[in-house]
Amino acid sequence: MKQTAPANVLIVEDDRDISHLVELHLRDAGYNVxxxxxxxxxxxxxxTKAYDLAILDLNLPGVEGLEICRRLRAKPSYPLILMLTARSSELDRVLGLEIGADDYLIKPFGIRELLARVKALLRRMEARSTSSDLCPEEEKVIRGGPLVIDADKRQVTLSGQDVNLTAxxxxxxxxxxxxxxxVYTRAQLLDLVWGMGYExxxxxxxxxxxxxRSKIEKNSAHPHYLLTAWGVGYKFASRDTWGDN
Structure with missing residues (x-):
C-alpha cells in the first residue's frame, strides 16, 4: 500500500507559547512543522518552501497576516491557509475569506478543534488534488469563443492573452x-470551491x-460568460452562446 508523505505545515505566529503548543500537537499528529x-x-x-498548510495569525509584526495571505494567493500554487485571529468582528473574518483563507479560528481556541480543522483541510486537499476533480467530464480544455480554460495547466487565456487568476x-x-x-447557489459554490459551508x-x-468578470468580460456590467441567476446564484453561459462574444 502506498504511503502518504506527512504534510508540511508552517506556523506563522508571534506568540511563542501558542506556536510551541501548536507545533507540539501537530508533530504528535505526524506532521512536519x-x-x-x-x-x-x-x-x-x-x-520559498512547498507547504501543504499555513497556520497564519492575522496580527503579526513586520508583515500582517492578511498581506501574507494576499501575496500567497497571487501565486499559481500555494498552501491551504488556516487563519488565527483574536479579532472577533465579522468584517475581519469576511475579509480574510475573500482574500483567500480556507478556514479560520478565533482565539482562544482549543487544540482539539485546531487539529480537527487541520485534518479536515488536508483531507479535502488530498481528495481534490487537482482542479479537474471539480468537473466530472473528461474534457480538460474548455473553449468558449476567445476564452480558453486549461485544467491541467491551470491556465486561462482570453484572445490568446494569459489571464492572471488566483487559485x-x-x-x-x-x-x-x-x-x-x-445554476449554483452561493452556498453550493462555497461548499464546492472552498470546501466548507461558510454560512x-x-x-x-x-x-x-x-x-x-473584471478579468474575462468585455463589459463586466453586462457579462457574457458569468451570469447572475437573480435571487438564486450564478451560472456560466450555455454553450450555444459561447461563440457570440
Missing amino acids: DIAYDGADGLERAL KEFDLLFLLACHPAR GYEHTVNSHINRL
Missing part, C-alpha cells in the same frame, strides 16, 4: 464552465465573481 515568529520571515518561508478564482471559473447553464459569508462568492 516549521515556525516563523514574524510576518516577514513567515512570508519568505511560504514563498480560488480559477477553481470557481472552472467549476461553472464545466456545467454551463447550471453567513456568501459575499465571498460575490467578490470572486466580480473579480472574475
Whole structure:
C-alpha cells in the first residue's frame, strides 16, 4: 500500500507559547512543522518552501497576516491557509475569506478543534488534488469563443492573452464552465470551491465573481460568460452562446 508523505505545515505566529503548543500537537499528529515568529520571515518561508498548510495569525509584526495571505494567493500554487485571529468582528473574518483563507479560528481556541480543522483541510486537499476533480467530464480544455480554460495547466487565456487568476478564482471559473447553464447557489459554490459551508459569508462568492468578470468580460456590467441567476446564484453561459462574444 502506498504511503502518504506527512504534510508540511508552517506556523506563522508571534506568540511563542501558542506556536510551541501548536507545533507540539501537530508533530504528535505526524506532521512536519516549521515556525516563523514574524510576518516577514513567515512570508519568505511560504514563498520559498512547498507547504501543504499555513497556520497564519492575522496580527503579526513586520508583515500582517492578511498581506501574507494576499501575496500567497497571487501565486499559481500555494498552501491551504488556516487563519488565527483574536479579532472577533465579522468584517475581519469576511475579509480574510475573500482574500483567500480556507478556514479560520478565533482565539482562544482549543487544540482539539485546531487539529480537527487541520485534518479536515488536508483531507479535502488530498481528495481534490487537482482542479479537474471539480468537473466530472473528461474534457480538460474548455473553449468558449476567445476564452480558453486549461485544467491541467491551470491556465486561462482570453484572445490568446494569459489571464492572471488566483487559485480560488480559477477553481470557481472552472467549476461553472464545466456545467454551463447550471445554476449554483452561493452556498453550493462555497461548499464546492472552498470546501466548507461558510454560512453567513456568501459575499465571498460575490467578490470572486466580480473579480472574475473584471478579468474575462468585455463589459463586466453586462457579462457574457458569468451570469447572475437573480435571487438564486450564478451560472456560466450555455454553450450555444459561447461563440457570440
